[in-house]
Amino acid sequence: MTRARGFTLIELLVAMGIGMVVLLLAVSSLDSAGKGYGRNTDGITSEREARASLTQIGEDLSRAVWHRDTLVKHEGEDRALDQLGFLMLQPDDAQSDDERIGDLCATVYYVADLDTGGRMVRCLMRGFRNSQATFEAVKEGNVASLFGKTDADEPVAFGVLSFGVTPLRRMESGEWHDMEEGEMSSGTTQPEAFRLKLLLARRELAAKLMRSEDWEQSRLIPDSEHVEESNQVEFYEVIQNFAHPS
Numbered sequence: 001m002t003r004a005r006g007f008t009l010i011e012l013l014v015a016m017g018i019g020m021v022v023l024l025l026a027v028s029s030l031d032s033a034g035k036g037y038g039r040n041t042d043g044i045t046s047e048r049e050a051r052a053s054l055t056q057i058g059e060d061l062s063r064a065v066w067h068r069d070t071l072v073k074h075e076g077e078d079r080a081l082d083q084l085g086f087l088m089l090q091p092d093d094a095q096s097d098d099e100r101i102g103d104l105c106a107t108v109y110y111v112a113d114l115d116t117g118g119r120m121v122r123c124l125m126r127g128f129r130n131s132q133a134t135f136e137a138v139k140e141g142n143v144a145s146l147f148g149k150t151d152a153d154e155p156v157a158f159g160v161l162s163f164g165v166t167p168l169r170r171m172e173s174g175e176w177h178d179m180e181e182g183e184m185s186s187g188t189t190q191p192e193a194f195r196l197k198l199l200l201a202r203r204e205l206a207a208k209l210m211r212s213e214d215w216e217q218s219r220l221i222p223d224s225e226h227v228e229e230s231n232q233v234e235f236y237e238v239i240q241n242f243a244h245p246s
Helices: 009-062 131-139 143-147 212-217
Strands: 071-073 083-089 104-115 120-129 154-158 160-170 176-178 193-201 233-241
Touching (some): 009 083, 083 143, 104 160
Antiparallel strands (some): 160 193
16 A cells, blocks of 8 residues: 655645745735825825816806906916906806805916815815905906905815916917916907816825925926826826806
């Protein structure tokens, strides 16, 4: 009768070593998959937020009414932190009852840092001015006062690294032309559309930017030449028509 041969100590050690390698590879694969899933989820969240904010701006611009004091203010050094303010028509249900006297309202978009429990988050803000305040400002010839920042303004996007606004005119060829600095403020030339650029930090990067100085100067933020190849940010660019009924 042949006796079954057992494993030697060396064979057991080799088998255990192989098993350990397989286990480590499996764990590494799961970890990579988890990180990849996290990045994908983070990207989806940023995309939804960006699209929601750009859709909101687009809806406001579609109701815009031209005024020579329409605001386009370019700020920021390394990255654009622009402001956009304009008059627009809004239905009754978009206004508070006690401040509604018509349909002419105003809105302003700008970038600001919000304190969230000791941590600063850079946001795209939207300020809405009801018709009562708007009519008073127009009557007094002080439309610019409608575009100041107030505590009632609300964030529409978080983790904003850059917000760029460029007024456009369409050329005879059909291509869009960037309006020159001061061309719009003269009051004689109205933009037909705006090019909007929005750069957002993904959650992993945003979590490392704790102070206003970090949002300005952190080396973790990719420079403009490497934005498109970075997996730490999301970049969006759209052209929105500017409605200005005569």
